[in-house]
Amino acid sequence: MTRARGAIFRSTPLRLTVRLIAVFSVSTALSFGAAYMIVERSADAVLREQVLQEFESYRLERRQRDLVEKVIEEITTVPPRTTIIDYRSDDGNRFSNVQGLPSLGGLSIVGASEIPLSEDQLADSYLVVEGRVGNGQLTLARNRDHVEDLFRIFGIVLVVNLLPTLAIGSVLGLWSARRARDRVEAIRGTLREMTGGNLEARVTGLDDAPDDIADIGRAVNRMAVAQAASIASLKQVSADIAHDLKTPIQRVSVLLSRLEEAGLSGEQAEIAARARKETTGIVKTFQSLLQIAQIEGGRIEERFTRMDLAEVVAGIVDVFEPTAEESGHKLVLVRDGPAPVTGERQLLGQVTANLIENALRHAPPGSRIDVKVGAKPRPFLQVTDDGPGIPKEERANVLKRHYRLERSRTTEGSGLGLALVSAIADLHGAKLELGDAGPGLSVTLTFPEA
Amino acid sequence: MGNPMKILVIEDDETTGAYITDGLRQEGHSVDYIDTGNDGLVQATVGQYDVIVVDRMLPGIDGLAVVKTLRGAGQKAPVLMLTALGGVEDRIEGLNAGADDYLVKPFAFGELSARINALGRRPPVSDEPTVLSARDLEMNLLTRKVTRGGQEIDLLPREFALLEHLLRRKGRVQTRTMLLESVWDIHFDPQTNVVETHISRLRAKVDKPFDTELIKTVRGSGYRIDVE
Numbered sequence: 001m002t003r004a005r006g007a008i009f010r011s012t013p014l015r016l017t018v019r020l021i022a023v024f025s026v027s028t029a030l031s032f033g034a035a036y037m038i039v040e041r042s043a044d045a046v047l048r049e050q051v052l053q054e055f056e057s058y059r060l061e062r063r064q065r066d067l068v069e070k071v072i073e074e075i076t077t078v079p080p081r082t083t084i085i086d087y088r089s090d091d092g093n094r095f096s097n098v099q100g101l102p103s104l105g106g107l108s109i110v111g112a113s114e115i116p117l118s119e120d121q122l123a124d125s126y127l128v129v130e131g132r133v134g135n136g137q138l139t140l141a142r143n144r145d146h147v148e149d150l151f152r153i154f155g156i157v158l159v160v161n162l163l164p165t166l167a168i169g170s171v172l173g174l175w176s177a178r179r180a181r182d183r184v185e186a187i188r189g190t191l192r193e194m195t196g197g198n199l200e201a202r203v204t205g206l207d208d209a210p211d212d213i214a215d216i217g218r219a220v221n222r223m224a225v226a227q228a229a230s231i232a233s234l235k236q237v238s239a240d241i242a243h244d245l246k247t248p249i250q251r252v253s254v255l256l257s258r259l260e261e262a263g264l265s266g267e268q269a270e271i272a273a274r275a276r277k278e279t280t281g282i283v284k285t286f287q288s289l290l291q292i293a294q295i296e297g298g299r300i301e302e303r304f305t306r307m308d309l310a311e312v313v314a315g316i317v318d319v320f321e322p323t324a325e326e327s328g329h330k331l332v333l334v335r336d337g338p339a340p341v342t343g344e345r346q347l348l349g350q351v352t353a354n355l356i357e358n359a360l361r362h363a364p365p366g367s368r369i370d371v372k373v374g375a376k377p378r379p380f381l382q383v384t385d386d387g388p389g390i391p392k393e394e395r396a397n398v399l400k401r402h403y404r405l406e407r408s409r410t411t412e413g414s415g416l417g418l419a420l421v422s423a424i425a426d427l428h429g430a431k432l433e434l435g436d437a438g439p440g441l442s443v444t445l446t447f448p449e450a
Numbered sequence: 451m452g453n454p455m456k457i458l459v460i461e462d463d464e465t466t467g468a469y470i471t472d473g474l475r476q477e478g479h480s481v482d483y484i485d486t487g488n489d490g491l492v493q494a495t496v497g498q499y500d501v502i503v504v505d506r507m508l509p510g511i512d513g514l515a516v517v518k519t520l521r522g523a524g525q526k527a528p529v530l531m532l533t534a535l536g537g538v539e540d541r542i543e544g545l546n547a548g549a550d551d552y553l554v555k556p557f558a559f560g561e562l563s564a565r566i567n568a569l570g571r572r573p574p575v576s577d578e579p580t581v582l583s584a585r586d587l588e589m590n591l592l593t594r595k596v597t598r599g600g601q602e603i604d605l606l607p608r609e610f611a612l613l614e615h616l617l618r619r620k621g622r623v624q625t626r627t628m629l630l631e632s633v634w635d636i637h638f639d640p641q642t643n644v645v646e647t648h649i650s651r652l653r654a655k656v657d658k659p660f661d662t663e664l665i666k667t668v669r670g671s672g673y674r675i676d677v678e
């Protein structure tokens with residue numbers, strides 16, 4: 001879960017979506033704010049105009065007495081919620097519909113809190129105009145709640161406008177981010193598999209999506225095909241070389257035999273024998289190389305039959321037992337019922353033999369070699385020894401052709417045994433794992449159900 | 451050595467062909483040597499051969515086609531097919547086409563000779579024997595008891611099988627690969643000398659305690675129990 005979340009936050013499209021939504025929200029809010037300020041200002045200007053006109057209506061009263069009468073009439077009929085009226089005459093009289101109103105002078109907009117009256121009798125805010133009228137100071141404060149309301153209306157419009165955009169944006173963004181992440185993951189997975197040696201791996205689920213990530217996926221696939229082709233042609237070249245050398249090698253071998261029959265002197269015979277031994281080594285290496293090529297390129301599956309792997313393995317262990325005993329190894333077969341697999345008997349026998357021979361060869365005398373075969377949970381073969389084992393970082397390497405550990409340089413062998421095991425495992429769809437037997441090596445082949 | 455046979459060799463590579471032909475002639479066989487598939491096929495149908503050796507890869511009609519055609523025409527002469535280096539898969543094709551045995555090049559002459567002798571005219575087997583013997587050794591196939599000079603020898607099943615195989619082919623060399631193939635059904639080349647160990651184990655029980663050696667080592671070839 002945390003990994004998935006981490007992955008989604010690392011996803012570029014999601015980051016872009018979030019950023020886009022944020023920018024959009026802020027700019028919408030800003031433009032709404034600007035619009036609001038303009039509208040508010042003009043609404044206040046209109047209001048001020050009205051208040052000034054009203055102010056003028058007081059100024060029209062020529063006589064002080066008529067003026068006071070108008071004021072008194074107004075303060076008795078107009079509630080403070082609509083307009084606050086306050087008149088202080090120079091002779092010290094004060095007429096007001098709000099008792100104890102402080103001087104609002106200088107302020108043009110005043111909140112309800114500034115006015116000593118219970119809130120329910122007041123408007124939220126007022127627009128104030130003050131000035132001299134007759135022989136006194138008149139203050140008119142006009143309800144400007146409709147201007148206040150503008151703020152709420154603007155707020156609602158903003159939210160109504162923004163919310164669906166945000167919702168749709170997030171859903172779309174998340175969806176495309178997920179899609180993109182899946183693609184990216186598919187590409188990443190394919191590359192990982194290819195690095196791990198599976199050159200057949202391809203990015204799937206691209207269809208012909210027209211986006212750039214799909215383009216990258218397709219490019220990866222094209223690259224993979226090209227790489228596979230170049231490796232195949234390399235393999236082909238080595239197979240061709242091997243093929244072309246078959247006949248000469250065979251002739252050399254024949255000629256050496258004739259030489260040996262020609263009645264050589266002691267030293268000559270010795271040299272001929274050494275040459276023959278080298279030739280035998282070359283032949284064995286070629287045989288293995290050509291066999292691997294054949295397994296990788298052949299139609300061997302056509303000959304697959306159902307068989308009991310346990311039988312095959314038991315047969316091979318039986319063949320190797322005296323040899324193991326002779327070299328001081330303890331070879332033990334652990335059989336757990338039949339292990340039905342579909343495969344080629346000789347190749348499965350060869351896998352078993354190669355693994356046992358490796359243990360005999362690379363684990364010192366006195367080592368124990370366990371050969372386990374069974375069907376639980378799936379048909380498997382496991383060869384374990386308690387010798388020096390193979391360091392973790394070398395386990396992928398030893399499966400390559402001709403790769404041998406430094407310490408095995410003086411041991412007999414051509415480094416093709418495990419490459420062959422690997423090719424045969426692949427052919428059978430079996431999983432090959434090299435593990436630590438602490439101490440020692442444990443090689444496990446897990447087969448698909450027969 | 452062995453009984454002289456009439457052998458046809460069909461092989462396009464001259465060096466190999468000459469080597470095989472010379473070797474077989476030295477062993478006393480009469481050998482005809484042909485270097486193309488077409489001529490070989492004709493020769494095989496007209497001549498009466500005890501064994502035919504045919505290379506898998508030939509110019510023109512290849513070895514497989516030669517064997518198929520011969521078998522199609524009712525020719526029963528045993529065929530040993532030679533397959534090129536690395537041609538592990540060819541074995542199956544060769545056997546399917548009707549060859550009786552196969553040999554991967556390059557081979558030691560002893561290997562070829564042993565296989566040809568194994569393929570050649572065998573004395574008609576009468577009834578399936580219940581007792582196999584060599585000198586003072588007796589193997590009862592029913593009771594699975596082995597005695598030498600009346601003394602019972604206790605053998606493991608795999609030792610019994612190996613001894614039985616050698617006794618049934620008394621007088622003929624059995625090479626290591628032949629033993630691997632027919633006793634253990636192993637058709638690949640193990641890197642270790644497993645056969646030698648099996649033989650020495652068997653000898654330790656069958657030969658060591660007695661004064662004459664039954665299982666002989668034939669230098670450069672393999673093992674044999676002699677007919678007395």
Ligand SMILES: Nc1ncnc2c1ncn2[C@@H]1O[C@H](COP(=O)(O)OP(=O)(O)O)[C@@H](O)[C@H]1O
Nearest residue numbers: 358359362398404405408413414415416417418
């Ligand atoms: N059972 C084992 N214990 C320790 N090292 C091993 C074992 N099997 C294989 N190795 C190492 O892996 C290398 C490759 O093995 P392989 O391909 O069979 O070639 P070879 O046996 O001819 O050297 C060996 O050279 C050896 O260093």
Ligand SMILES: [Mg+2]
Nearest residue numbers: 358413417418
């Ligand atoms: Mg090996």
